[in-house]
Amino acid sequence: MGLINDNPENPFKEAIPGSPAFITSIDKVVNWARSNSLWPLTFGTSCCAIEVMMAAGAAHHDLARFGAEVARPSPRQADLLVIAGTIVKRMEPLLKTLYDQMAEPKYVIATGACAISGGPFIYDSYTTIRGAHEVIPVDVYVPGCPPRPEAFFYGLLTLQKMIIEGQTIAKPFERRKPVLSVLPPRIKLEQIRDELVKNLTARSVTDLNQNPKELGL
């Protein structure tokens, strides 16, 4: 956990006064806001970074639909660390530093086999760290080598769900257990797209299926 977190004397850890019902409703608003405005850190070490770039930056997949497109090069301004690529021994202390520098509350998605377990380099490599969780805590694992942009989105939606359900301001730094966000077997691309659309429709005020002609476009 982060620096503040490990301090038992931490004043922020005290319970917040107020009735439980009041806190719960505030939690809802705060978590809704947090889950929809994740600011990812641009951090990629190898191949997976390209697919995350395709997912995040490019117009075709467009991360902006989930409110997570404001990629920041500085860890101080980011709250989502996407570990895209292999972590080797030499990078380990730097990854730890990057994580510590990020502001709370912070979330970590490990994309790709390398960040989960060492991936193709799990055997016979003398430098690879076997999974990012050996260095920092991870919230969501997205498997793949590299994961498709859809799989990455699936992981992001999982994280958003975790944030919405998980945190309460009464216990600010409590984390849920990490989850593996695997696309169900034999799922079709269309099904993923449908689910993304469904998710988006449920949470957005815009009608996604509107007829452009009616709007005069």
Add this chain to the structure above:
Amino acid sequence: MVTLNDRISCHTPNQDGTTTQEYFINMGPQHPSTHGVLRLILKMDGETVNDIIPVLGYIHRGIEKKAEAVGYRQQVHLTDRLDYLCALMNNWAVSAAIEKALNLEVNDRIQTVRTIIAELQRIQSHQLWWGVFGMDLGAFTPFLYGFRDREKITEIFEKTMGARLTMNYFQPGGMMYDIHPDFVKDIKEFIKYFRPILKEYEDLFSGNIIVQERLKNVGIIDAQTALAYGATGPVLRASGMPLDLRKMQPYGAYSKVNFTVPVGTVGDSWDRYQVRIQEMYQSLLIIEQLIDNIPDGPHMTMKYAAKIKPPAGRYYTQMETARGIFGTFFVSDGNDRPYRMHFRTPNFNNLWSILKMAPGGRVADLVAILSSIDLVVPDMDR
């Protein structure tokens, strides 16, 4: 000889005898414009870069050592992860090396399809470079354009190979699967779509006066120095040396097609930019000449699961990827695993040319120069 100790001393006298305090700045490994985890230590005098000390190893995965523990068929999968933007060309180089060791001739269909796919990937790689190059210079639009068009090629690849980035498609002896029935149609559509777009790229970006001012006469390297540093690919060709293995030692189907090798004159960032843009036109030309007459034949000339045991000896094969010469050297002792595997990767050698390009320039130019060399860091560290 200048030792590292001299290079890190902080007081270089100016020409007029006065001294200024030099200082060090650390750039990377977490830096948006080093394209990965490259670390550069810059010796600065005010805003001027006086010296650069690259520090590598932040993504050293021990691929060459790992290659000794896996069979010949699995080498292909490791080369995907070297220069992942030219994954297929790397696949081809290692497959060709193994084929050479086995004295295996592959048929015309395999050669033609390999050539087409390699050229497609060259375009794809240059598209990504173009987008990121724009972003490094402070323009966001190229990034969106480049990635939009890159996705089109990715989709063609995905149809045939079932993967988007690490394809493992070329195997020793042929290809993993035959091409998709839509392959030819899709590529023709892409060419029709992309030629005007390429023109648009140039209108949008090359014609911009800010871009020209930032690139022209910045980061000059002459052909002799570039050669001495071992630079290849567009970095070397931009300084006027037409070294392109596709022309000099034609492999695949390159001997059957007409194309020119674009070269620069000055060797500055602008020339490197132009060389890559022209290469995209040439790649389109090459694909156009081949796409209509892909010969018939099997797509694999070997049994899939056959264990490969090349006769003892040393083998080397090199190919021209989008970044330069990729070479595979291996020593076989007759077993099913190589005794030693070495990859000569273009990025490692291209990197050192910044030692000549950047000193004396401004730190903002360094970003443009780095981007114009088009580095892929895992390829350097392996």
